[in-house]
Amino acid sequence: MNSPAYLELKRLVEEHLLDFLPEIDPMSRTLQESMSYSLSAGGKRIRPVLLLAACRLAGGDLAFALPFACAAEYIHTYSLIHDDLPSMDDDDLRRGKATNHIVYGEAMAILAGDGLLSAAYELMTKQMLMYLDDSLSLRRMAGACYELSKGSGVRGMIAGQVADIEAEGKDCSKEMLAFIHNNKTAALIKAVLLAGCTLGGGSASLREDLYFYGENVGLAFQIIDDILDITGDEAVLGKRIESDAQAGKATFPECFGLEDAKLKAAELLGEARERMLKYEDDAEIFTLLIDFLEGEIEQ
């Protein structure tokens, strides 16, 4: 994740993340501050980077995909702000900083989340209006916007979050756990890959490969997140550990043990790596992410 290839895309996202926000009236200045606070809190920017990488792998243009990459990060950031709320996961620390509601209060945190979600669609549809006379681009943008809405919506990320809450304190079944992981994390990761592929005009076979990669990496990502909640270092992670166990969350290590969780994550990543082999150096970003996640398992 510190390789020049990854950092180039990450920098591109971070340079535009705040600029792409709609101009907000000074009368609602706190909203602007609250949204910017969470957008600027760092993070690996995995979702927007993957969207850009998928678009490029499909033969598309980075500048064309950039607003959609930033929109994906708005969506991811809104979900973090709402997840951290007292009535949800009740987290006070994220990426080493106080969570949004700790700084701005609950009402503003809810509105900042709503604002970021709305800003994502305002940005994407505004972009469409710039291509009204280019029906191929317009079609691709509509397709990408649909992928993101589906992956982050009630058949994706939100469904996973609901199931996660409902499973708290209950015996976890394999099916329930698979549903939670697949939706809570993998759905948005798959969506950014499909959105990038659509924007770049990728083939059906690339689409299938990216879907497979996204599902495997998304699941591994969530399992590793749950492993680190047990074995990790609070200072390194920038968030509280052991919060899952305290909340009685259904997690992979909780249900199948730590060692099996590590093996499962490694297996998923191995399959994803193999699937991308055929793209050789063009799949560098995808391989770098796998390298990084494999390193996290061993920590």
Next chain:
Amino acid sequence: MNSPAYLELKRLVEEHLLDFLPEIDPMSRTLQESMSYSLSAGGKRIRPVLLLAACRLAGGDLAFALPFACAAEYIHTYSLIHDDLPSMDDDDLRRGKATNHIVYGEAMAILAGDGLLSAAYELMTKQMLMYLDDSLSLRRMAGACYELSKGSGVRGMIAGQVADIEAEGKDCSKEMLAFIHNNKTAALIKAVLLAGCTLGGGSASLREDLYFYGENVGLAFQIIDDILDITGDEAVLGKRIESDAQAGKATFPECFGLEDAKLKAAELLGEARERMLKYEDDAEIFTLLIDFLEGEIEQ
């Protein structure tokens, strides 16, 4: 609002409101229930009806605009669910029924709101995908989706909500009050009118007239809502009265007195009525809404 012309459009919306929701997995059944609960809680359906009426006035097809009308109602409903939350307006009653978080808890209410907002865009972009080979329709849909995102986002409805919270307990200025009303309520009403006009391929002059109508009616609507919070009957309104005064909200009657508020609302409605005269019977829905609101002032 009980006239056949209004009820016809309202029925059309209500017949499709739940059907247009994405199919939700049984694993997140409570989400489905929570979203449906608030969508089915009644209400006048002013926003989707206005969107349909604007599309028809522009010469467009109702069936083409219907998903966008329902999306507008999803957006409105999400905003009510979040506004009612304990950290926001803390309301336990809406349309004579317990508010969403009273029934489903805070976490589920936040997620139901997020889900409805996401579902609105999933519905609109899915609709676009059905018209990929019809670039005129696709352009109009992208335009309508942009209007709704802008009107309900951080330069519209959310900005108004933020300013409303920030003004609580402070001396209200005329500017702040205008900003709150214009954004909290009028922005989404203007947006549905412009979205309908765009979907129907309306002329620039119709667009201007609808914008004027939406601004006036939106402002009047908010002033009347604030008047009824003082003079209304809880049983008729289906929500708590005197909540604004208790919360120290900046409202028109609070700042300028009840009589001036009534006069202002009547003046705004009179101007809106005059503006739509030229459309004669084709503007029936628009006139009916003014009749209804004028009746509310006199109650």
